[in-house]
Amino acid sequence: MAIRKNNQDILQELLLGKVSPGEPHAQEWIHRTLHYKTDRPVIYVATGTCSITAGALKTLSAIRQYLEERNITALVVETGCPGFCSAEPLVDIQLPGKNRLSFREITEEKVPFLLDDVLHRIIPTENLLGQYRNPLLDPWKDIPWLEEHPFYSIQRRIVMEKAGILDPLSLEEYIALGGYRGFIKTLEMYTPAEVCQLVEKSGLRGRAGGGFPVGTKWKTALLTPAPARYFVCNAQESDPGAFTDRLIIESNPHQLLEGLAIGAYAAGAGKAIVYIRSDYTLAIRRLQTALNKALEAGILGHNIFGSGISIDIEIRQGPGAFVCGEETALLASLEGKRGMPRQKPPYPAESGLNNRPTIINNTESLANIPAIVSRGPEWFASTGTAGSKGTKVFSLTGRVINSGIVEVPMGTTLYDIVFKAGEGIPGAKKCKALHIGGSVGYTLPPSLFHTPVDYEALKEAGAAMGSGGLLVFDENTCLVDMSNFFMHFMQKQSCGKCIPCREGTRRISQILDSIIRRPVEKNGHSTLERFKGVMQLESISTVMKETSLCGLGINAPNPVLSTLKWFRDEFEEHIFDRVCRAGVCTALRTFSIDADACTGCALCARKCPSNAIIGTERNPFFIVEDKCTACGICYDVCKFNAVIIKP
Amino acid sequence: MDPVTEVLEMFPAPHREDLIPILEEIQKRCGYLTEEAIVRTGRHLKLPVSKVFGIATFYDAFTFKPRGTFHIRICHGSQCHMEGAARLAAEAEKILHIRPGETTSNGLFSLEITTCLGGCHNAPVVQVNEDYFIRLSPAELRNLIKKLEDGHQKE
Numbered sequence: 001m002a003i004r005k006n007n008q009d010i011l012q013e014l015l016l017g018k019v020s021p022g023e024p025h026a027q028e029w030i031h032r033t034l035h036y037k038t039d040r041p042v043i044y045v046a047t048g049t050c051s052i053t054a055g056a057l058k059t060l061s062a063i064r065q066y067l068e069e070r071n072i073t074a075l076v077v078e079t080g081c082p083g084f085c086s087a088e089p090l091v092d093i094q095l096p097g098k099n100r101l102s103f104r105e106i107t108e109e110k111v112p113f114l115l116d117d118v119l120h121r122i123i124p125t126e127n128l129l130g131q132y133r134n135p136l137l138d139p140w141k142d143i144p145w146l147e148e149h150p151f152y153s154i155q156r157r158i159v160m161e162k163a164g165i166l167d168p169l170s171l172e173e174y175i176a177l178g179g180y181r182g183f184i185k186t187l188e189m190y191t192p193a194e195v196c197q198l199v200e201k202s203g204l205r206g207r208a209g210g211g212f213p214v215g216t217k218w219k220t221a222l223l224t225p226a227p228a229r230y231f232v233c234n235a236q237e238s239d240p241g242a243f244t245d246r247l248i249i250e251s252n253p254h255q256l257l258e259g260l261a262i263g264a265y266a267a268g269a270g271k272a273i274v275y276i277r278s279d280y281t282l283a284i285r286r287l288q289t290a291l292n293k294a295l296e297a298g299i300l301g302h303n304i305f306g307s308g309i310s311i312d313i314e315i316r317q318g319p320g321a322f323v324c325g326e327e328t329a330l331l332a333s334l335e336g337k338r339g340m341p342r343q344k345p346p347y348p349a350e351s352g353l354n355n356r357p358t359i360i361n362n363t364e365s366l367a368n369i370p371a372i373v374s375r376g377p378e379w380f381a382s383t384g385t386a387g388s389k390g391t392k393v394f395s396l397t398g399r400v401i402n403s404g405i406v407e408v409p410m411g412t413t414l415y416d417i418v419f420k421a422g423e424g425i426p427g428a429k430k431c432k433a434l435h436i437g438g439s440v441g442y443t444l445p446p447s448l449f450h451t452p453v454d455y456e457a458l459k460e461a462g463a464a465m466g467s468g469g470l471l472v473f474d475e476n477t478c479l480v481d482m483s484n485f486f487m488h489f490m491q492k493q494s495c496g497k498c499i500p501c502r503e504g505t506r507r508i509s510q511i512l513d514s515i516i517r518r519p520v521e522k523n524g525h526s527t528l529e530r531f532k533g534v535m536q537l538e539s540i541s542t543v544m545k546e547t548s549l550c551g552l553g554i555n556a557p558n559p560v561l562s563t564l565k566w567f568r569d570e571f572e573e574h575i576f577d578r579v580c581r582a583g584v585c586t587a588l589r590t591f592s593i594d595a596d597a598c599t600g601c602a603l604c605a606r607k608c609p610s611n612a613i614i615g616t617e618r619n620p621f622f623i624v625e626d627k628c629t630a631c632g633i634c635y636d637v638c639k640f641n642a643v644i645i646k647p
Numbered sequence: 648m649d650p651v652t653e654v655l656e657m658f659p660a661p662h663r664e665d666l667i668p669i670l671e672e673i674q675k676r677c678g679y680l681t682e683e684a685i686v687r688t689g690r691h692l693k694l695p696v697s698k699v700f701g702i703a704t705f706y707d708a709f710t711f712k713p714r715g716t717f718h719i720r721i722c723h724g725s726q727c728h729m730e731g732a733a734r735l736a737a738e739a740e741k742i743l744h745i746r747p748g749e750t751t752s753n754g755l756f757s758l759e760i761t762t763c764l765g766g767c768h769n770a771p772v773v774q775v776n777e778d779y780f781i782r783l784s785p786a787e788l789r790n791l792i793k794k795l796e797d798g799h800q801k802e
């Protein structure tokens with residue numbers, strides 16, 4: 001208990017600036033909390049959702065079992081994912097006095113070998129990513145630095161700075177790394193208007209897509225007279241292939257809470273709400289634990305450190321509707337209604353939740369705030385381009401070697417993200433296109449890969465930053481199929497309030513379906529129909545863009561339109577030649593049987609649902625093309641690889 | 648006390664904005680929303696049942712049928728789609744004879760198609776209850792379902 005009391009005292013003294021982190025007893029506490037000064041090995045296992053899918057929990061129990069069996073005292077710490085998802089499960093080991101080492105792809109069966117070696121100070125080069133740089137500890141000889149690994153070398157981390165390094169549930173570690181000091185400094189030194197000005201000066205713009213200056217938005221709410229104001233963090237990220245918000249929360253929930261608290265103070269809001277997708281169970285659990293700890297320590301809640309300021313934070317689960325990412329729909333959902341958007345203006349900053357001024361900021365925007373406040377707006381503005389300051393977090397997925405969360409300074413080209421951090425395309429294939437911005441994003445051809453990450457430059461290239469999804473397509477991806485996938489997703493997610501979006505997404509899905517379906521009749525009419533459909537694609541999209549109520553309908557045609565703009569030949573191939581060069585659109589494939597390889601086992605003929613395969617047993621079989629529906633069953637069942645697919 | 652009463656008593660003076668948290672809590676405790684739960688929630692909040700039902704069906708997270716012993720979630724995010732998630736979903740529907748959102752008649756399996764489970768690098772991802780299965784082919788999914796079924800029968 002005495003130690004705990006002591007712990008609380010130092011925490012408060014550090015936060016209130018009564019002790020500088022340089023003073024011996026504070027320094028001692030920081031070093032101990034961060035495990036720099038320890039006599040036992042520390043083993044860190046990343047356990048984010050992405051790590052768990054790769055088997056991190058099995059690795060974790062294998063490590064615990066190993067230590068128990070051999071009676072080794074070591075500290076096992078669960079961290080969040082540092083963003084390098086394709087290297088999961090990640091295990092870091094820090095031996096007393098030595099730099100922390102990072103290892104990739106440590107599945108449960110590799111645990112004994114790795115620990116046998118490392119605990120005896122032999123560093124296996126296999127699976128080694130590198131060592132962390134830490135001036136307080138001894139470096140390992142001839143071991144590369146982690147920051148020089150291609151995945152990390154072009155990154156500049158502000159939002160993700162502490163992700164994967166600290167235990168997300170430990171308030172002490174976050175404070176030892178300098179956390180919550182920005183918030184306390186804000187309460188002590190600045191008025192709300194000054195904070196708005198500070199954030200405005202930093203040039204931080206909303207990361208959710210619109211790119212509206214964050215400080216200006218806060219000021220609008222602050223200047224609107226009202227008896228109460230609300231502050232909402234939008235963590236309702238349901239875009240397929242975007243998981244930046246989830247990772248930020250799972251890896252460092254305190255950073256978001258701190259940003260949210262500063263924002264609520266600046267906008268004069270006593271109540272802050274985190275609206276998070278209910279599917280993110282782990283993120284919700286970690287955020288709730290973090291919130292409870294901060295409340296217990298008196299950092300958040302009622303009358304914070306006697307300042308008279310109260311900030312009440314509530315976590316609300318969004319029951320899964322993509323449209324609730326739109327701010328007015330989100331507010332409707334918070335009010336207990338269907339998540340349907342409404343007409344703007346009035347903007348939520350003037351009249352939002354319960355008709356009170358409400359600020360809605362994206363998770364990533366808010367996670368930037370603590371650093372801006374504690375290090376100053378000039379420091380933040382020194383990164384990035386003229387119009388876009390700071391960094392941008394992307395979830396890099398698709399056909400790329402290194403995938404995961406990448407945080408790069410604004411101005412980095414898309415090419416660098418994919419080919420430097422991502423290390424290119426696996427299997428020496430060519431990169432056909434990049435898709436930026438998730439399901440309402442844009443597909444870009446190789447000629448635009450040198451576009452820098454910048455609100456204006458991307459707009460000029462006919463794209464937008466969007467949700468931060470960056471999807472890599474190689475030559476085995478069919479772009480027509482991908483646009484169809486995105487459109488079907490949007491059609492399911494359309495809330496149905498306005499007609500252009502509800503009917504438009506359905507009609508476009510139907511047209512795209514007809515393009516990748518096998519022709520029903522062979523007299524050419526169907527080709528004409530399909531071609532008319534494509535002509536309509538553009539006009540339907542224009543109507544949707546001009547008349548839809550919210551961003552979902554306005555942006556839903558983006559993937560189709562951009563694909564049509566840059567890859568029209570691929571559409572034409574599908575329509576006129578009935579070929580899918582990537583071999584993805586299964587209905588367009590033609591099948592034949594290699595007479596030399598066929599043994600005449602008749603398995604395919606028995607399995608064929610349309611009786612299109614004929615022949616006699618022990619002689620080569622034959623596929624009647626007119627009857628074939630291209631289901632591919634014969635290809636799957638053939639044991640002799642005798643069925644040939646022509647794309 | 649039955650779980651619905653318990654949840655409703657947690658909100659003695661409910662407002663409209665408590666509706667979704669109430670439904671979420673009921674679903675968490677019962678596994679799904681029964682007709683009775685919706686009617687009683689409506690009465691508690693003084694809202695028409697049609698309104699409550701309309702809101703509950705609007706959101707993806709609410710289900711109105713009990714889930715199976717094995718709840719199979721197939722990820723259909725962008726990368727899982729590129730790696731053939733649609734084929735997995737079709738295979739599962741074919742084997743189990745159910746559509747997404749339904750439960751098999753013996754109550755053993757239920758199927759859900761979801762947007763992103765967060766394992767993009769290991770696509771396609773399938774989640775059965777709390778376990779993840781990665782990089783599955785349709786044939787492997789078939790074996791997995793068979794194994795789950797056999798394992799359950801032995802018990």
